[in-house]
Amino acid sequence: MTTIDTAHWEQRLAELVARHGIPGAQLGILVLGKDGAEDEVFTAATGVLHSGTGQPAATDSVWQIGSVSKVWTATVIMQLIDEGRFTLDTPVKEIVPSLELSDPQVTEKVTVWHLLTHSSGIDGDVFTDTGRGDDCLEKYVADLKTAQQNHPLGATWSYCNSGFSLLGRIIEVTTGKTWDAAMREKLFTPLGLTHTTTLPEEAMVFGHSMGHLKGGDEPVLAPVWGLPRSVGPAGLITATATDVLSFARLHLTGGLAADGTRLLSEDSAAAMAAYQVECPEKDLLGDSWGLGFFRCDWNGRRAIGHDGNTIGQTSFLRLLPDAGIAVSLNANVGSAIPLYRELFGEIFKALADVDFPAAFEVPAEPVTVDATPYVGTYERASVTEDVYLDDGKVYLRTALSGPIAELEKSEPEVHELIPVAPALFALQPDATADNFYPVRFYMLPTGERYLHYGARATPKKTS
Structure with missing residues (x-):
């Protein structure tokens, strides 16, 4: 059949x-x-x-x-x-x-x-x-x-x-x-x-x-x-x-x-x-x-x-x-x-x-999450990610560097982080498309703080 x-x-x-x-x-x-x-x-x-x-x-x-x-x-x-x-x-x-x-x-x-x-x-x-x-x-x-x-x-x-x-x-x-x-x-x-x-x-x-x-x-x-x-x-x-x-x-x-x-x-x-x-x-x-x-x-x-x-x-x-x-x-x-x-x-x-x-999407009803612990700069070799607060909202600024950034002629991008749950936020990379990406903050057992976005773990460098 x-x-x-x-x-x-x-x-x-x-x-x-x-x-x-x-x-x-x-x-x-x-x-x-x-x-x-x-x-x-x-x-x-x-x-x-x-x-x-x-x-x-x-x-x-x-x-x-x-x-x-x-x-x-x-x-x-x-x-x-x-x-x-x-x-x-x-x-x-x-x-x-x-x-x-x-x-x-x-x-x-x-x-x-x-x-x-x-x-x-x-x-x-x-x-x-x-x-x-x-x-x-x-x-x-x-x-x-x-x-x-x-x-x-x-x-x-x-x-x-x-x-x-x-x-x-x-x-x-x-x-x-x-x-x-x-x-x-x-x-x-x-x-x-x-x-x-x-x-x-x-x-x-x-x-x-x-x-x-x-x-x-x-x-x-x-x-x-x-x-x-x-x-x-x-x-x-x-x-x-x-x-x-x-x-x-x-x-x-x-x-x-x-x-x-x-x-x-x-x-x-x-x-x-x-x-x-x-x-x-x-x-x-x-x-x-x-x-x-x-x-x-x-x-x-x-x-x-x-x-x-x-x-x-x-x-x-x-x-x-x-x-x-x-x-x-x-x-x-x-x-x-x-x-x-x-x-x-x-x-x-x-x-x-x-x-x-x-x-994965934003909650139907707004969620309140204290983002203060997550504010700071996260950095790995090819990416710098700055999390900051502005007028009560949370933002992620991402700047690429290295060969891929040069090939794609990329410029730094800023996106709002929409609270989903404690330590979990949603990012919409394209305002014209109805799809969201997860941004998770977490800590290793040894105390180091990380941001996980785009399947990459990026360590926190400064608060």
Whole structure:
């Protein structure tokens, strides 16, 4: 029996993409076959790849999947663990002897597990461009000695792109190949992927999406196509939704490729989806983290997945293991969360009778919270966040610095923090969009105060 109403979802994708003012998007849905039946796979595309050229989006067009790449890098790390090359608890310095971080103790003690779970405390937004050569990751890791330590090792959770570039270097040292070559050999080729690449010159043989900083009637193209090669393991895979679903299938089946080849042990596949660490705030991505995947509680049903953002491109991947369903969405605009919530909510309701949790939003009735303890400056290497009071209201001023700020030509932004609960506030980044982001204040057991916003933990520097 056919489960996926292909005509309906093709129409809904087109309707919602148009409604949300997104230049182009690509959708993929996978439903595993049961009792020997074949899998159902549906893909659709709508809009354009590039607002300047008007090139139509197609199902075989490739899109930057951004940080969804992290789960792919994590999968290869787990394959190497299956091979006995190292363990989750192996100190990284035993694998990469040249490792030198700003904190000597972290240099000696940080493990593979800390990197996979974003709990190393290494500044997560180091986007140093170390060139296009095959030694770019080696150079990147050498430069990490200048990266700040944002929180004590293992003390909390903070999203860490840098840790995944370091995981990519672990893959290189262990296999003797570049990260790009190792990914092809251990994942892309065994999975039979035909439109998945890591380098721009490989992606450009296909119709490929261009990022947009803004959609709508007057779209604004991204100033560059992609990020530096040095952050490849954290977010440079380019693929179609079809190929992303083939990767998702590997995890829905406990480590098996479509032809039955075991690429990942059942134990490793289970560990990647299992609880590893708690997230300080649970309203943005997931309530907890596995090894690569984040974990979502959908009203009692456990989903796993990852999101991706590059410069003007967005990607979403969700797996509902108990139903054998995976959904992939790629869009060429800087933020597509409203589209994701509406479309995925409808798809998973129709296919698995699961209800999405309510979106994070401001309370219907105003809440009074004493914000005085939270006032001050919070700072990490690439971001300064000032919390202050003005005329009885709370505000957050965010100023970016470094390579990403230069690429995006970003200016400091000021947003009101709307009280939701003690230590929890809502921020609306775009006044024209009805979506809010959580801003949580918390304290480590050792007394250090932190602000958690945008999945990053930022330490308090001054009151």
